Amino acid sequence: MHLHRRRFCIAASVGASLLSHRAWSQGARGWPHKPIHFVTPYPPAGLSDQITRFAAERIAKALGQSIIVDNKPGAGATLGTEYAARAAPDGYTFLVAPTAAVAIAPWLRQVNFSAQDFIPVAKLACGYGLITGRKNEAFDDYRKFVAAAKAAPGKYTFASNGVGTIVHLTGVLLHKQAGIDVLHVPYKGSMESMMDLLGGRIDIMYDPVTLPRVKSGDLVGLATSSAERHPEIPDVPTLAELGFNLDTRSWFGIFAPKGTPAEIVARMEEEAGKALRAPDVRQQLLMASMYPDFEGPTAFATRVRKDSAFFKALIFREGIKAD
Structure with a gap:
């Protein structure tokens, strides 16, 4: 009797797991069926806001669903970043942020998130310093x-x-x-x-x-600070031309809360890549002093890990502390 009951419980548990996985898969296939939120942890009008709105407009058209940009500035970009990290991993909240929010902020102050709370989805662009x-x-x-x-x-x-x-x-x-x-x-x-x-x-x-x-x-x-002169201001020299060497590792990317279904991450990556390959994108980003520089989840995750280690060492070495 006990053995029979135990087998029944195991079968029920496995069945529930399969149903849950099937429900997630069906939800991912039906995604998106409501507006998506792109959170940027900075105020309007800055570079992070510009790249977020640029990506939202392009990707929304491809998905056939509206994307709402949520500006959530404060505490050195940590408020908005934590908000996104704690969002439900259902494919309806993403973080669009630069290097500082994910790879730098956790080394400056006590925060309730880390880079491990996110899935790097796609690197979108880099900036001409x-x-x-x-x-x-x-x-x-x-x-x-x-x-x-x-x-x-x-x-x-x-x-x-x-x-x-x-x-x-x-x-x-x-x-x-x-x-x-x-x-x-x-x-x-x-x-x-x-x-x-x-x-x-x-x-x-x-x-x-x-x-x-x-x-x-x-x-x-x-x-x-880029390797070449900025195409919009060709008379301005590079730092290298003036005898200086700098690697700022500056990028903007899309992140999903940890646990977001892989199918949704893959679709968002796909649409982000398509958006950046459009023929007019380079010129549009150039007006914001950026250029398209796409990376998918694997390459972007590696970059985030390396840059996080780089800035951790720099911040500790220089004794930089948040105010």
């Missing part, structure tokens, strides 16, 4: 800025969109390499810092969001 200064300064390229900063330690300021962001760490790496003392002024978002740069309240930025203002002549491009 841009170093920008105010008009009418004594320096019009980065080498001259370094000379000015050496002559007046602590005089100059640089802005970022938060402690531990890629913009902040770019400054840390370059200042250490150049041997200069420049005061860091963190902001909540890129647009706020750019307005203060335009207003003369700070001296320099390491953020490509300034590209339109450089093109208009309102700000001065001091250097780009």
Whole structure:
């Protein structure tokens, strides 16, 4: 009698598991049947918001379902990132974020998430790094800025969109390499810092969001950190041309909460890849100082692990702490 009951329980358990798996598979095949949310942990108008909306528009058309962009800034991008990590893994919430949110933030402060809470779905784009200064300064390229900063330690300021962001760490790496003392002024978002740069309240930025203002002549491009000169501002030299070496590992990608069905991850990867291969994409991203650089889940996961280890070592070595 006991043996019979035990066999019945095992059979029931296996049957329930198969039914659950079948339900997930059927749900994945019917996905999406309601709006999807793309969470970006930064405020509107910055680069993260721009790439999120770009991806949402393209992928929504392919899926035949609307994608809602949720801006959830705060606490150095950790609030929105944690929100996405804790979302139901049902294929209706994804995180679209840069290097800083996933590979950097967990090493700066106590957070309730880690990179292991996400499935890397697709790397979308990388940024042309841009170093920008105010008009009418004594320096019009980065080498001259370094000379000015050496002559007046602590005089100059640089802005970022938060402690531990890629913009902040770019400054840390370059200042250490150049041997200069420049005061860091963190902001909540890129647009706020750019307005203060335009207003003369700070001296320099390491953020490509300034590209339109450089093109208009309102700000001065001091250097780009990409391997080649920026196609939109070909007169601005690269850091390498000026004698500096930098690897900022700056990217934007889509992440799913851990446990999201593999079929849904694969479909989102597929549509993201198709969107980035469209003929007009490169030119559109270029206007935001980015370029398409697609990677699927396996390659992107490897990148996230390596970059996380790189920034962990940098942050601990430099003693960088969140405010």
